[in-house]
Amino acid sequence: MNPLHEYNLLNTRRQFFGQTGLRLGGVALASMMASPMMDSLAAAKPSQMHPPLGGFPHFAPKAKSLIYLHMNGGPSQIDLWDYKPVLRKYFDTDLPDSVRDGQRITTMTSGQARLPVAPSMFEFRPHGECGTFVSSLLPHTAKHVDDLAVIKTVHTNAINHDPACTFVMTGSEVPGKPSLGSWLSYGLGSESNDLPSFVVLTPIWSSGAAAQALFTRMWSSGFLPSSYNGVALRSIGDPVLYVQNPAGVETGDRRVMLDALAQLNQKRFAEFGDPEIQTRIAQYEMAFRMQSSVPDLVDLSTETKETLDLYGPEVQKPGTFAASALLARRMIERGVRVVQILHRGWDQHGSLPKDIASQCYDTDQPAAALLADLKQRGLLDSTIVAWGGEFGRTVYSQGTLTKSNYGRDHHPRNFCMWLAGGGIKGGVTYGETDDFSYNVAKDPCHINDLNATILHCMGIDHERFSYKFQGLDQRLTGVEPQRPIAEILG
Numbered sequence: 001m002n003p004l005h006e007y008n009l010l011n012t013r014r015q016f017f018g019q020t021g022l023r024l025g026g027v028a029l030a031s032m033m034a035s036p037m038m039d040s041l042a043a044a045k046p047s048q049m050h051p052p053l054g055g056f057p058h059f060a061p062k063a064k065s066l067i068y069l070h071m072n073g074g075p076s077q078i079d080l081w082d083y084k085p086v087l088r089k090y091f092d093t094d095l096p097d098s099v100r101d102g103q104r105i106t107t108m109t110s111g112q113a114r115l116p117v118a119p120s121m122f123e124f125r126p127h128g129e130c131g132t133f134v135s136s137l138l139p140h141t142a143k144h145v146d147d148l149a150v151i152k153t154v155h156t157n158a159i160n161h162d163p164a165c166t167f168v169m170t171g172s173e174v175p176g177k178p179s180l181g182s183w184l185s186y187g188l189g190s191e192s193n194d195l196p197s198f199v200v201l202t203p204i205w206s207s208g209a210a211a212q213a214l215f216t217r218m219w220s221s222g223f224l225p226s227s228y229n230g231v232a233l234r235s236i237g238d239p240v241l242y243v244q245n246p247a248g249v250e251t252g253d254r255r256v257m258l259d260a261l262a263q264l265n266q267k268r269f270a271e272f273g274d275p276e277i278q279t280r281i282a283q284y285e286m287a288f289r290m291q292s293s294v295p296d297l298v299d300l301s302t303e304t305k306e307t308l309d310l311y312g313p314e315v316q317k318p319g320t321f322a323a324s325a326l327l328a329r330r331m332i333e334r335g336v337r338v339v340q341i342l343h344r345g346w347d348q349h350g351s352l353p354k355d356i357a358s359q360c361y362d363t364d365q366p367a368a369a370l371l372a373d374l375k376q377r378g379l380l381d382s383t384i385v386a387w388g389g390e391f392g393r394t395v396y397s398q399g400t401l402t403k404s405n406y407g408r409d410h411h412p413r414n415f416c417m418w419l420a421g422g423g424i425k426g427g428v429t430y431g432e433t434d435d436f437s438y439n440v441a442k443d444p445c446h447i448n449d450l451n452a453t454i455l456h457c458m459g460i461d462h463e464r465f466s467y468k469f470q471g472l473d474q475r476l477t478g479v480e481p482q483r484p485i486a487e488i489l490g
Helices: 003-010 013-033 085-090 161-170 180-188 251-272 275-298 305-311 321-333 352-376 447-457
Strands: 065-071 124-127 132-135 148-155 198-201 231-233 338-343 383-388 392-397 408-411 415-421 428-430 440-442 467-469 472-474
Touching (some): 065 352, 148 440, 180 198, 180 338, 180 447, 198 321, 251 275, 275 321, 305 352, 321 338, 338 352, 352 383, 383 447, 392 415, 415 447
Parallel strands (some): 065 338, 065 383, 148 428
Antiparallel strands (some): 148 415, 383 415, 392 408
16 A cells, blocks of 8 residues: 555544644745744744754743753752751650651651651751851852752652652653653744754762662653754763764765765655654754764863863862763853753652762862853853752651661751842742741742742743644643742842
8 A cells, every 4th residue: 555645544633634734834934934924933043953943932031041950869958958956856756757747758767666857967057148047058159149049948749759849840740741851942033054953961979878769751752843852971981972983984974874865865855744754854954063972072172171170179070960060061151052951869758968969079069160160161041950859758757767867757848949140130039838848938949839949940931832732832830829939039
């Protein structure tokens, strides 16, 4: 049977009218492009590999790029950012029922005979002109609090890692939705023609603790075209497998082969109209460009000694958080829209003091260096840096509690994140929690309020940013009322 005839026979009614509408829309588009009123399309350079959508951004953005530092596993807000000195008098007492108020807890601690309160064993002190209290675990980041907006009342719906990570990255616990980076790539495109618009790094961690798995849905394009997927660079070895030509294949040979393949794919696209064919063409072309751009990206020999020293002793060790942070800055310089760094090992149910110190050793100096490096190069004003996890940790100890050791279970009711850079007011804290860092006392911030805030800084009205899927106008921020946090906007 003729494949095209078979394809038409298998078309559903919805597919037929959808494709007919697409083709008629193409005719209309062609006529409109001749009009000077098509300024939104003309704004995109013809040579752009990743052009923005027409009409984007919605308004003048304060930031044009995003670096998202995700501490996978749930960093303890009580030991890092949410200073609770009153807890010392409650050491090893049972968490009051009035504080828990019947809220669900995980099965990892629901069977404990007691829920003993565990104050942080780390010292806090105020830093900067703003006086924000920061743990002794973060001495480098503490020097930059006047550039940070610390949000103490972020909350989420999920209590376990997989749905919580899915939620924080896609705005929904339901798998299959696009990630924040994919939404931004889809709407705003990218200024880089030689690197993907959305890049993901998954550095190693030094605590030695077991870590939760990372699922590709955290950087997936979901129901958006697959060209908006995040591209994950490997931590060890070649950043991209098979990106280099095999032995005996020259660059010119590869170019001829890709051009011929593009002609075949264009022919197939003319027959079937499948947008994924166009995605395939673009991905082949990007892979060709990455053969030269990726080696240049990861070559740190051009960095000064002062810059390398800023990021700390691990910066020239491939796969570390320090190396990833420096690569993030280099990608932003090259026009990449979104860089996402996912550092694992923050799920500290036991031995928290030892393990969290190792995690902070990995991340504190490089994160601070990233802020300083961006700022001295004039890039922080146009780049948002976000830091946080998928939820926080409980005030009570999981397992045995001593003066020098404790663990903490998952806690979705409140946790801390910080933002810095373009459009963000520095030196502020937002929200307050109760004395046990267990409930929001003032100014809650839903995870999708945070997403709405990031979109706002990048010139996007989250309520006008949608994609039709399964008969619904899908949004990153969902259907419930959300808002940018005006109090932290500069």
